[in-house]
Structures are given as C-alpha cells and as structure tokens.
Amino acid sequence: MRKTFLAAGLVVLAAACGGEKKAEEPAAMAPEQPAAAAPATTGATHDVNMVLEGTTYKYVPNELTIKAGDVIRFHNVSGGPHNVDFWVDSIPAGAAAVLNAAMPDRMGELSGPLLVEANAVYTIAFAGAPAGEYKFFCLPHLAMGMTGKLTITE
Numbered sequence: 001m002r003k004t005f006l007a008a009g010l011v012v013l014a015a016a017c018g019g020e021k022k023a024e025e026p027a028a029m030a031p032e033q034p035a036a037a038a039p040a041t042t043g044a045t046h047d048v049n050m051v052l053e054g055t056t057y058k059y060v061p062n063e064l065t066i067k068a069g070d071v072i073r074f075h076n077v078s079g080g081p082h083n084v085d086f087w088v089d090s091i092p093a094g095a096a097a098v099l100n101a102a103m104p105d106r107m108g109e110l111s112g113p114l115l116v117e118a119n120a121v122y123t124i125a126f127a128g129a130p131a132g133e134y135k136f137f138c139l140p141h142l143a144m145g146m147t148g149k150l151t152i153t154e
Contacts, residue, residue, distance in 0.1 A: 043069035043127075048148070050115070050138060052079020057141035059148040068129050068152055074122045076115035082138045082146075084122065086110040092132035099134075102126065111139065126152060 044067070049060040057079055066072065076082050086099055088110060096110060102125050105113040112122050131154045138146040 043067055043071065045071045045073060047073050047075060049075045049077045050080070050082035050146075051077045057082075057138065057144045057146040059136075059138070059146065062148040063151075064148070065151040065153060066126060068131060068154060069125075069127045070152075071123060071125045072150070074112070074115070074124070076118060076120045076122075078118070079141075080118065080120075081114040081116045081140055083107070083114050083140070084112045084124070084136050085139050085142075087135045087137070090133070090135035092130040092134075094130050095132070095134065098126075098129045099124070102129075107139075114140070 046064060046066055048064065051058060051060055059074075064072070074082075074084050086095075088096065091099070091110075099110055100106065103110070103112050107113055112124070115122055129152050131152050134150040134152065136148050136150065
C-alpha cells in the first residue's frame with residue numbers, strides 16, 4: 001500500500017514540477033528550522049545544496065563523510081520542492097531512532113519536510129548517530145535520480 005501511495009505521490013509531484021525552469025524569486029532567506037529535541041552538537045557544520053541543473057536534480061555534494069556529532073544543513077537552491085528522506089533499510093542498526101529525533105517537522109518515518117521556498121534550509125544534527133553509511137533521497141525527485149550517501153565515522 002505504501003509503495004502505491006509513494007508512486008502516486010511521485011507522479012503528481014513530477015507533473016507539478018514539470019522540469020521547467022521558473023523565474024528566479026527574490027533571495028529572501030527563509031528562517032532556519034531548529035533541530036527540535038536533538039542532542040547538543042559540538043561538531044562541524046556541513047552544507048548540502050539541493051539543485052536542478054538543466055534537467056538533472058541532485059544533491060551537491062551527493063556523497064559526504066562526517067563525524068558523529070556533526071550537523072548537515074540542506075539548502076533548497078533550485079528546482080524545489082525538495083526534501084531529505086533516508087532509506088530505512090540502508091542505515092545502520094539503531095540509527096532510525098536517532099534520526100527521527102533529530103529531524104523536526106517530519107512527514108513520516110525518516111522523512112524531512114518539503115522545502116518549497118527558495119533558500120529554505122533544513123538542518124539535521126547527527127549527535128549520537130551510529131557510524132556507517134546512510135543512503136538518502138529527495139522524495140519528489142527520486143524518479144529523476146536525486147539520491148545521496150552519507151558516511152558517518154566515529
């Protein structure tokens with residue numbers, strides 16, 4: 001049932017996006033969403049842009065290595081709406097609870113909200129996250145190959 005709903009949602013969102021380049025909106029910064037009940041972080045902050053270049057939807061960078069305790073700020077640069085969704089079966093054991101606690105305003109399990117406004121930012125703190133690989137994707141643009149991989153080291 002979930003796969004059917006996901007497929008239907010992707011079709012609707014893909015049709016809405018249409019791949020057309022829209023006129024640039026003013027560069028007003030949307031307020032950053034706080035990392036709700038996430039543990040305090042002492043690590044570095046990393047930026048990942050969510051972009052449409054030509055007809056290619058992608059995360060830049062699409063592969064990133066961080067340390068447990070670091071923070072990632074996902075920026076909606078162009079071609080939105082975008083989000084970050086983690087594959088449940090492609091994260092280390094015990095990571096789901098940590099991620100769900102660190103992801104404010106989730107749409108569902110391991111699923112961040114859609115960033116509709118240009119320059120909106122979604123922040124995830126990885127304090128307490130187990131070391132390993134975390135594969136993620138943009139729900140509206142999964143069919144267009146918008147995926148990424150995060151590696152957390154100790």
